[in-house]
Amino acid sequence: MKADALIAAWHKRASKDPDLAFAAKGLATRLVCRSGETVLALPLGAPPAHGAVPEITISAAPEAWTALLDGRRQPPGWQSFGAILRQNPAFAIQGDPLVQAQALAALERAFELTRPDAPWDSPEVDFAHDITSVTGHFHRIDHDGQRLPIHALQAGAPEGPPLVFLHTAGADARQYLHQLADTALGAVFPMYAFDLPAHGASPPAQAGPPGVLTQDFYRGISAAFLSQVVAPAHRQQKPIVIGCSMGASMALVLAAEHPELLSGAIALEAPLQAPGRRSPYLCHAAVDSARHNPSYVRALLAPASPQRYRDEACGCYAQARPGIYDGDLAFYSEEYDGAAVAARLSGNGVPVTLLTGEYDYSSSPESTRALAALITQAVMREMPDLGHFPMQEHPQAFRPHLLQALADMTGLVV
Numbered sequence: 050m051k052a053d054a055l056i057a058a059w060h061k062r063a064s065k066d067p068d069l070a071f072a073a074k075g076l077a078t079r080l081v082c083r084s085g086e087t088v089l090a091l092p093l094g095a096p097p098a099h100g101a102v103p104e105i106t107i108s109a110a111p112e113a114w115t116a117l118l119d120g121r122r123q124p125p126g127w128q129s130f131g132a133i134l135r136q137n138p139a140f141a142i143q144g145d146p147l148v149q150a151q152a153l154a155a156l157e158r159a160f161e162l163t164r165p166d167a168p169w170d171s172p173e174v175d176f177a178h179d180i181t182s183v184t185g186h187f188h189r190i191d192h193d194g195q196r197l198p199i200h201a202l203q204a205g206a207p208e209g210p211p212l213v214f215l216h217t218a219g220a221d222a223r224q225y226l227h228q229l230a231d232t233a234l235g236a237v238f239p240m241y242a243f244d245l246p247a248h249g250a251s252p253p254a255q256a257g258p259p260g261v262l263t264q265d266f267y268r269g270i271s272a273a274f275l276s277q278v279v280a281p282a283h284r285q286q287k288p289i290v291i292g293c294s295m296g297a298s299m300a301l302v303l304a305a306e307h308p309e310l311l312s313g314a315i316a317l318e319a320p321l322q323a324p325g326r327r328s329p330y331l332c333h334a335a336v337d338s339a340r341h342n343p344s345y346v347r348a349l350l351a352p353a354s355p356q357r358y359r360d361e362a363c364g365c366y367a368q369a370r371p372g373i374y375d376g377d378l379a380f381y382s383e384e385y386d387g388a389a390v391a392a393r394l395s396g397n398g399v400p401v402t403l404l405t406g407e408y409d410y411s412s413s414p415e416s417t418r419a420l421a422a423l424i425t426q427a428v429m430r431e432m433p434d435l436g437h438f439p440m441q442e443h444p445q446a447f448r449p450h451l452l453q454a455l456a457d458m459t460g461l462v463v
Contacts, residue, residue, distance in 0.1 A: 052115045055115060056114055078152055080105050080152075082106075093155045105144035150336045150341055154343070154344040167355065170357060184204065185250065192269050197270075202225070204229040205237075212228075216249075219366055220248070224293065225441075234452075267302075289313040290311050315401075331374050338371055351407065358441060394424055396426065409436055430450065
């Protein structure tokens with residue numbers, strides 16, 4: 050089928066999609082697709098009663114459109130609007146950045162529809178899974194003269210080496226619900242996943258705007274949770290810290306700065322550095338953050354991840370406090386320096402495993418490999434067909450990678 054026909058078929062499918070219609074509610078713009086001399090437009094929302102309609106234009110050669118739309122496996126850089134915008138020179142995107150931000154939920158849904166339809170209600174995971182075994186508890190920790198309430202999800206057997214999960218920027222401990230509910234994993238390991246202050250169920254540490262997350266504050270809260278909550282409950286066993294993205298960066302910081310508190314670090318989607326992730330539209334009065342921010346991370350998901358889990362991975366970001374995601378990215382994207390952390394971590398005896406998804410462009414496999422090269426004891430594995438949130442976007446495909454890392458680190462087989 051020719052590129053023009055493929056674009057037309059895509060637009061027709063998109064025009065009938067209820068999720069796209071919901072994402073475009075309140076918009077008055079259109080997506081213009083240029084293929085050679087052909088121009089096809091997809092309305093996003095209702096056109097205004099008068100005046101010009103703002104446009105977002107994507108231009109590419111017919112061969113590029115064909116590669117995107119003909120049903121072949123989309124490689125990294127082709128899987129989302131965000132990936133094409135940042136990674137794919139075959140396409141040129143024009144349009145007011147504010148209009149793009151306002152339309153981002155609709156744009157990302159439109160690009161999900163470039164792939165063959167997949168049912169939302171995909172099969173359950175194929176491992177024993179009991180969500181009712183997961184409990185939530187508030188803990189008090191002492192940090193910098195404050196006694197802070199911290200909420201944590203907990204599961205698993207009390208006698209094994211504990212696993213402590215660290216969530217990503219702008220999210221919360223729910224990201225690890227599928228690992229916490231894994232009954233085979235819980236039969237071997239006690240598990241904790243806590244919410245940073247002002248994330249999830251944990252109250253803010255101070256009044257007023259959220260400000261920015263600093264490495265020192267994040268490290269202090271995490272070290273306090275390990276020493277004041279985990280250590281007293283597991284005196285004979287030091288925990289393995291497992292973090293993703295921002296949490297991966299902090300897992301490595303903890304391994305470098307507090308090796309006495311943990312027995313290993315498993316870093317999911319850990320970059321050497323991750324510049325450019327902050328955006329003025331993450332907290333902007335003219336942009337609905339409950340639609341924009343989930344879509345900002347949706348672009349980082351792998352195309353093979355089931356739709357129900359893709360939606361789940363994005364859901365946390367629709368419920369975060371305003372400004373939290375942007376503030377967290379100040380640590381992850383601007384302050385964190387993997388080379389500096391690696392200099393203190395390399396050779397200090399703490400085992401390190403780095404796991405990065407093939408489709409992640411925030412922390413690309415290339416960036417993780419560069420980081421691994423600086424850490425003597427690091428083992429790095431790329432995870433095929435996974436993106437930036439592997440534990441949540443595709444828990445079944447992620448599970449073997451996690452179990453292998455744990456087996457290598459502890460000798461325990463789940």
